[in-house]
Amino acid sequence: MATVTASAPQATLPGFLKRPVVRKLVLLALVAAILVPLANARWASGTWPDALTVDVSGPLTDTSTWIIDNRDSHPLFLYFFGHISNAVVLCVRAVYLVLLAAGWAGVTAAASLIAWRVAGRRLAAGTAAAFLACGFLGMWIPTMQTLALMVVAVLASVVVGVLLGLAAGLSDRMDRILRPVLDTMQVLPAFAYLLPVVLVFGIGVPAAVLATVVYAAPPMARLTALGLRGADKEVLEAVESLGTTARQRLLTARIPLARRELLLGLNQTIMMALSMAVIASVIGAGGLGDRVYQALATVDVGAALAAGIPIVLLAVVLDRVTGAAGERLGEEPRPNGRARWLYALIATVAIAVAARLAGRLDWPDAWTLNIAEPVNRAVDWMTNHLYSGVPVVGGTADWAGHFTTWVLDPVRDGLQWLPWWSVLLIVATLAWLIGTWRTALTAVLAMAAIGVLGVWNPSLDTLSQVLAAVAVTLVLGFAIGIAAARSDRVERLLRPVLDVFQTMPQFVYLIPVVALFGVGRAPAVAAAVVYALPAVVRITTQGLRQVDPAALESARSLGATPAQQLRQVQLPLARPALLLAVNQGVVLVLAVVIIGGLVGGGALGYDVVFGLAQGDLATGLVAGAAIVCLGLMLDRVTQPTERRAKKGA
Amino acid sequence: MSTTPRTAEDMTTESTTKSTTPETRKPPTAPVFAVEGLWKVFGPKADRIPADPELTALAPAELRTRTGCTAAVRDVSFDVRKGEVFVVMGLSGSGKSTLVRCLTRLIEPTAGTIAIDGEDVRAMDKTRLRELRRHRAAMVFQHFGLLPHRTVLDNVAYGLEIQRVGKAERRERAAKVVAKVGLEGMEHRRPGQLSGGQRQRVGLARALAVDPEVLLFDEPFSALDPLIRRDMQEEVVRLHREEGRTMVFITHDLSEALKLGDRIALMRDGAVVQLGTPEEIVGSPADDYVREFVRDVPREQVLTVRTAMRAASADETGNGPALAPDATVSEAIEAVARSGAPARVMEGGRCLGVVDHERLLGVVAGTEQRKEVA
Numbered sequence A: 001m002a003t004v005t006a007s008a009p010q011a012t013l014p015g016f017l018k019r020p021v022v023r024k025l026v027l028l029a030l031v032a033a034i035l036v037p038l039a040n041a042r043w044a045s046g047t048w049p050d051a052l053t054v055d056v057s058g059p060l061t062d063t064s065t066w067i068i069d070n071r072d073s074h075p076l077f078l079y080f081f082g083h084i085s086n087a088v089v090l091c092v093r094a095v096y097l098v099l100l101a102a103g104w105a106g107v108t109a110a111a112s113l114i115a116w117r118v119a120g121r122r123l124a125a126g127t128a129a130a131f132l133a134c135g136f137l138g139m140w141i142p143t144m145q146t147l148a149l150m151v152v153a154v155l156a157s158v159v160v161g162v163l164l165g166l167a168a169g170l171s172d173r174m175d176r177i178l179r180p181v182l183d184t185m186q187v188l189p190a191f192a193y194l195l196p197v198v199l200v201f202g203i204g205v206p207a208a209v210l211a212t213v214v215y216a217a218p219p220m221a222r223l224t225a226l227g228l229r230g231a232d233k234e235v236l237e238a239v240e241s242l243g244t245t246a247r248q249r250l251l252t253a254r255i256p257l258a259r260r261e262l263l264l265g266l267n268q269t270i271m272m273a274l275s276m277a278v279i280a281s282v283i284g285a286g287g288l289g290d291r292v293y294q295a296l297a298t299v300d301v302g303a304a305l306a307a308g309i310p311i312v313l314l315a316v317v318l319d320r321v322t323g324a325a326g327e328r329l330g331e332e333p334r335p336n337g338r339a340r341w342l343y344a345l346i347a348t349v350a351i352a353v354a355a356r357l358a359g360r361l362d363w364p365d366a367w368t369l370n371i372a373e374p375v376n377r378a379v380d381w382m383t384n385h386l387y388s389g390v391p392v393v394g395g396t397a398d399w400a401g402h403f404t405t406w407v408l409d410p411v412r413d414g415l416q417w418l419p420w421w422s423v424l425l426i427v428a429t430l431a432w433l434i435g436t437w438r439t440a441l442t443a444v445l446a447m448a449a450i451g452v453l454g455v456w457n458p459s460l461d462t463l464s465q466v467l468a469a470v471a472v473t474l475v476l477g478f479a480i481g482i483a484a485a486r487s488d489r490v491e492r493l494l495r496p497v498l499d500v501f502q503t504m505p506q507f508v509y510l511i512p513v514v515a516l517f518g519v520g521r522a523p524a525v526a527a528a529v530v531y532a533l534p535a536v537v538r539i540t541t542q543g544l545r546q547v548d549p550a551a552l553e554s555a556r557s558l559g560a561t562p563a564q565q566l567r568q569v570q571l572p573l574a575r576p577a578l579l580l581a582v583n584q585g586v587v588l589v590l591a592v593v594i595i596g597g598l599v600g601g602g603a604l605g606y607d608v609v610f611g612l613a614q615g616d617l618a619t620g621l622v623a624g625a626a627i628v629c630l631g632l633m634l635d636r637v638t639q640p641t642e643r644r645a646k647k648g649a
Numbered sequence B: 001m002s003t004t005p006r007t008a009e010d011m012t013t014e015s016t017t018k019s020t021t022p023e024t025r026k027p028p029t030a031p032v033f034a035v036e037g038l039w040k041v042f043g044p045k046a047d048r049i050p051a052d053p054e055l056t057a058l059a060p061a062e063l064r065t066r067t068g069c070t071a072a073v074r075d076v077s078f079d080v081r082k083g084e085v086f087v088v089m090g091l092s093g094s095g096k097s098t099l100v101r102c103l104t105r106l107i108e109p110t111a112g113t114i115a116i117d118g119e120d121v122r123a124m125d126k127t128r129l130r131e132l133r134r135h136r137a138a139m140v141f142q143h144f145g146l147l148p149h150r151t152v153l154d155n156v157a158y159g160l161e162i163q164r165v166g167k168a169e170r171r172e173r174a175a176k177v178v179a180k181v182g183l184e185g186m187e188h189r190r191p192g193q194l195s196g197g198q199r200q201r202v203g204l205a206r207a208l209a210v211d212p213e214v215l216l217f218d219e220p221f222s223a224l225d226p227l228i229r230r231d232m233q234e235e236v237v238r239l240h241r242e243e244g245r246t247m248v249f250i251t252h253d254l255s256e257a258l259k260l261g262d263r264i265a266l267m268r269d270g271a272v273v274q275l276g277t278p279e280e281i282v283g284s285p286a287d288d289y290v291r292e293f294v295r296d297v298p299r300e301q302v303l304t305v306r307t308a309m310r311a312a313s314a315d316e317t318g319n320g321p322a323l324a325p326d327a328t329v330s331e332a333i334e335a336v337a338r339s340g341a342p343a344r345v346m347e348g349g350r351c352l353g354v355v356d357h358e359r360l361l362g363v364v365a366g367t368e369q370r371k372e373v374a
């Protein structure tokens, strides 16, 4: 399996690259010929040899015990982490109280009036509908809890992100230091961030907010730096030629010139914060995510859906409103914009006060719609009728079972059967063929670190799920992407679907797959496929569509059939985009496969959940570290040379 | 300016205000910019290159392979006089932009001296340098360099805002300049809604708004369509005639240089190969490179009768059409053709010499003997 997914990009290498490829392979074969017999002689075993593992669980348990014992007494906690923790709790609480004080009418009015001002009437109506839907589903309070946490986390992420971005945008040295860190953080699954913050802050709202900030700040930092660096050189020169001070330059030119990137960063930060705020329910975030988490734990699909729908609505509204704000940048500013903001504010206050006077602060119980029961009835019906024994096609549970026994098990067993050194060798070969010796070295070291940590087998289990999911994703993604690139109609039909799917937080993908396939590894893989598919389709379509029209035209003028055009012109020219699609697919699949630990995916994700649930932080931290290594390895193995080169420039 | 047709009649009044003729060219005041031995070298350890005679002797390509450095400006010296349009011309990559940016230290020079009104620019501290950029020299850029998020008016007022001029005052002053460059009614548009020519008018207005002593132009019209470019050139001519502001004008376009320049410095590979009036450049190219450069110039429109004339014989001083010394040869051709006799070159009622068919044809054909009269 490993070789199947990986040899695809290798086969598309153009002819002129053949020779360096051969050179690399010969060199690797030489190194392997020397090292492998040595390694095999000393540590002959299929899995990672015990002699090469370091037991870190002892020291980790000690550390975690020490932290728990000293959390209330040690000055580091009293005077530093303690203050942070208190401040976070205070802020979240304050925002939550304000939201409650405004009442459902006030919050809905405020949200839709903001949407009206930044994004226009249609989105304002959509926003109002979304918030009211949250109320109808009986999720008003959890929605407000999630929103309060989000507001604090997004504000903190933006502050942290902008500061880091300013540093990286204005200083080349900071850029060189920060860029690889931010790039790496971007590819790590959300779960990897949970345990370190829990170690320091314990389970609760502060840990949830901080994990969210750590997860959501990098895109803001990256885009801020990108915007500052991408500013038109001549504009900056002109501004300097007028005798500006450095501060004037920053405030009147550099930041305004970067506002498109800043807004895009805000949009991405908000989306990632929502995604993480939901996942952080496993470390005590509360709110909507917690409802989904609790419901999934008891396989109560109806309840999970009732909490999942508000998450999706929130995601779509936040994404569209911030996105529209970015698109409106180029337009002529409306006259009397300030006055309109004032009207909006007055209207909000008026509605909130009116609701308060009418005693209508809380969402009225009579207005809630219990969808959990009917949904569960439907799921029960499905379980009884669709799970198995459907004539001819079989049932969904049968499919999941077959997928597990025919695909997942053989791949996992195969990987675990492979001698440990051959896994390293395969990783090195792939990474070097696609990237540079640097990426290959990082990938091999990351893989070796997994072995050293003593989680070789669960990691290969996770890896087998990732490979299976990536294979499915790429087959479907490339097929749909090619179809969309060739037909405008298909693309038009797909676009809104992709838009919605790409904004949904990872967590909610677990709900439908549990409904369809029950729990286990196959549903985790299915969720990963569904989550990664939109990005792969989109990148493939864009890559194929952006192929130089002149090249296509000349092929057509030579009488190439559509299939020939695709094979001989479009696919080779779109190679960078396709490699990027593979890279993105792998990163996104890993994120969800790990979260799949919550629905029976087992392996590393389960270790993290187990560690959190049992307070066995050592197990969780080791699994977290292995996730980081696996993420690094998978990213580097699929990282094309071009991307590296561009980053270096 | 040198192509503006002149006749003997308006010559007497004009020669007192304008100082384009070689005789009256002696600067009455200190030069605005005095540049001496200026070097700008890009690359690692650039400082050592101007000081090392062995390295400075190398050709650009060789210097790059030997040291990894590019000498964008090599040992350049010139003065910019008050009120003149000083043009720096050269092909792309010859170092013009680097040179003009060195004048206000937007690019830090490697060696040499620059003085503005006698004050050493390279010795200025940050504050003084900012003062220089705010009040004394303003620049117009090839791609305009406008702030896309500001309206035309606020772009023009930007220089004043930087100087912390109050909002009402800077808007008022900006509005006047906007009108001066012919953009009335567009004050509230964004640069993105303007055409290229209009954008460059905004760039020009922004530079004018701070009322600088010198205007620096870096290929301001190269990105414009030919017709718009001609309009803009005429705009600059008009502004210069009205205000007499000193200008340093960079261009790669020879006809633009000849049209605008009182004096032209021709650059090649970072060095100035010839510095002189348009007439000197076209009439007596310093080397083959310059000769090749000016080969296609219509010489009769650039050269003046002062260069083309010969000494008059006694009977010639009395009759024939009269011309001013800096009338162009093409004007003389017209006069001679109409009267059928050699034309006299008159200055202050005195006959300096005459031009006849032979002389004028010699200029057009490019075979005339250079006169020793400088």
Ligand SMILES: Nc1ncnc2c1ncn2[C@@H]1O[C@H](COP(=O)(O)OP(=O)(O)O)[C@@H](O)[C@H]1O
Binding pocket: B042, B043, B070, B071, B072, B090, B091, B092, B093, B094, B095, B096, B097, B098, B099
């Ligand atoms: N920042 C820089 N770093 C290195 N080389 C430069 C830099 N700026 C300009 N150069 C080089 O200096 C030479 C002169 O450039 P420039 O002044 O832009 O020429 P021009 O404006 O006449 O086209 C060119 O060879 C260019 O490559």
Ligand SMILES: [Mg+2]
Binding pocket: B093, B096, B097, B098, B219
């Ligand atoms: Mg230039």
